[in-house]
Amino acid sequence: MYDFDNDPDNLRGKLFIQMSGNFLCNSMPMEAVDWDYDQQIAWIEENRWEPLEDYFVEDIYDMINSSALVAWSFMQTNFSLASRVGRLAKRVKA
Numbered sequence: 001m002y003d004f005d006n007d008p009d010n011l012r013g014k015l016f017i018q019m020s021g022n023f024l025c026n027s028m029p030m031e032a033v034d035w036d037y038d039q040q041i042a043w044i045e046e047n048r049w050e051p052l053e054d055y056f057v058e059d060i061y062d063m064i065n066s067s068a069l070v071a072w073s074f075m076q077t078n079f080s081l082a083s084r085v086g087r088l089a090k091r092v093k094a
Contacts, residue, residue, distance in 0.1 A: 004076050012072050019067040023060050025049055 002011070013033040021027035024047040032040060044064075045057045052060055 002075075002079055004079075011075070012068065015068040015071045015075075016064060019071065020044075020064050022067060023049055023052060023064050 010033060014030070017028045017030055017033055024044060026047045028040065028043055032043060041057050041061060044060050048057070048060055
């Protein structure tokens, strides 16, 4: 099972990058996972989606982050459940 507490593959950061495509004209590049906040804000400023032009850039950042957190929570809950079901299925087969 994935170690969500330590997140060794930085899935949470990668989810942020993936979710950015829902609010920007261009998704952030995967290397943006290593950018600092100011670099990410600058990217969002340059690539914001037209319906969000009047939003503060920080608000768009928060929308992206909220979407990533919902996906992260979903993964934690469902991966844990899937792992338990898999272990139970192995015991039933035995």
